[in-house]
Amino acid sequence: MNKMQLIFLILCAIFILFGCGSDEITAPIEQETPNYFPDTVGSSWVYRNPDGYAWTREITDGYSTEERDYQRFTYTPLDAEDARNYLTPNAFHVAQNRVFFLIGAKIDRYIQDKLPTLVQDEFAGLELDVALEPNSHPEFVFFQFPLSPNVEWEAFNTKVNGSLVLQNLVLLQIPIEAHISIKGKVIAEGPIETPAGSFEQTYQIEYALEFTHTLFSEAEVLRQHQTIWFVPHVGIVKIEDESGITELIAYTFPRTIKA
Numbered sequence: 001m002n003k004m005q006l007i008f009l010i011l012c013a014i015f016i017l018f019g020c021g022s023d024e025i026t027a028p029i030e031q032e033t034p035n036y037f038p039d040t041v042g043s044s045w046v047y048r049n050p051d052g053y054a055w056t057r058e059i060t061d062g063y064s065t066e067e068r069d070y071q072r073f074t075y076t077p078l079d080a081e082d083a084r085n086y087l088t089p090n091a092f093h094v095a096q097n098r099v100f101f102l103i104g105a106k107i108d109r110y111i112q113d114k115l116p117t118l119v120q121d122e123f124a125g126l127e128l129d130v131a132l133e134p135n136s137h138p139e140f141v142f143f144q145f146p147l148s149p150n151v152e153w154e155a156f157n158t159k160v161n162g163s164l165v166l167q168n169l170v171l172l173q174i175p176i177e178a179h180i181s182i183k184g185k186v187i188a189e190g191p192i193e194t195p196a197g198s199f200e201q202t203y204q205i206e207y208a209l210e211f212t213h214t215l216f217s218e219a220e221v222l223r224q225h226q227t228i229w230f231v232p233h234v235g236i237v238k239i240e241d242e243s244g245i246t247e248l249i250a251y252t253f254p255r256t257i258k259a
Helices: 003-019 104-123
Strands: 044-048 054-064 069-076 091-094 098-102 128-132 139-144 152-166 169-194 197-215 218-231 235-241 244-252
Touching: 044 235, 104 128, 104 152, 104 169, 104 197, 139 169, 169 218, 169 235, 169 244
Parallel strands: none
Antiparallel strands: 044 054, 044 244, 054 069, 069 091, 091 098, 098 139, 128 152, 139 152, 152 169, 169 197, 197 218, 218 235, 235 244
16 A cells, blocks of 8 residues: 555545534524613513612513513512602513603503692692593603614603592582603713623613693692613613612523524
8 A cells, every 4th residue: 555545545534533423513502692672581680779679670471462562571579660660661662763661550650649749738738639540651762773972852741631629529629730751861872880790882861750730820840860871782781860879780681592
């Protein structure tokens, strides 16, 4: 056997050894890049409140109405879903260029709880009954694409008419009006560090809530501000309001098998 025949046999052996089964490739398990606003069932985020209290938000399932398909949020513990906080919605959906939070029922409860308290001072010592039938538009525009500094949008706008009845006397019925407006604005862009990690691209969004109630043709205005830091493909990583700062401390996205 000459040298050329020997080299040929060695190459054949190598081909047979490493070539067998080459058509059977096991699909690698990889973590998909989440959507710009993560919306996959199984995605979860753990936050810590200013008082050190930790709570979890998770996408648990989806459901459909005649108009839209929604993904549902579940909160653990259950009381983390603050009925007055529009940043803790029960459900959401992502459109082509907007993310909507389902909060209409929350706003209605807020009006029913807040308005009697605000007008009580006007009639100190008198029996007061507030009759309201709020029916707010159900959706809050969390943000719209593209995000960039100084972009503004109307996030929510609803009006409610009702009446006050004094001392159970129908003749002493006084009309009252309530109006809630929330506007969003991107006020900055840049990196941020949180207990959950460091993020280079973060959008700081400020929401300005204005609650106006009108009685005897006089309007009183209550204003609140809430600021969030949003990271594309991750979600909300920080929230700041009058109660302090809430931060993301951990998050998990489901893994999928790619071919």
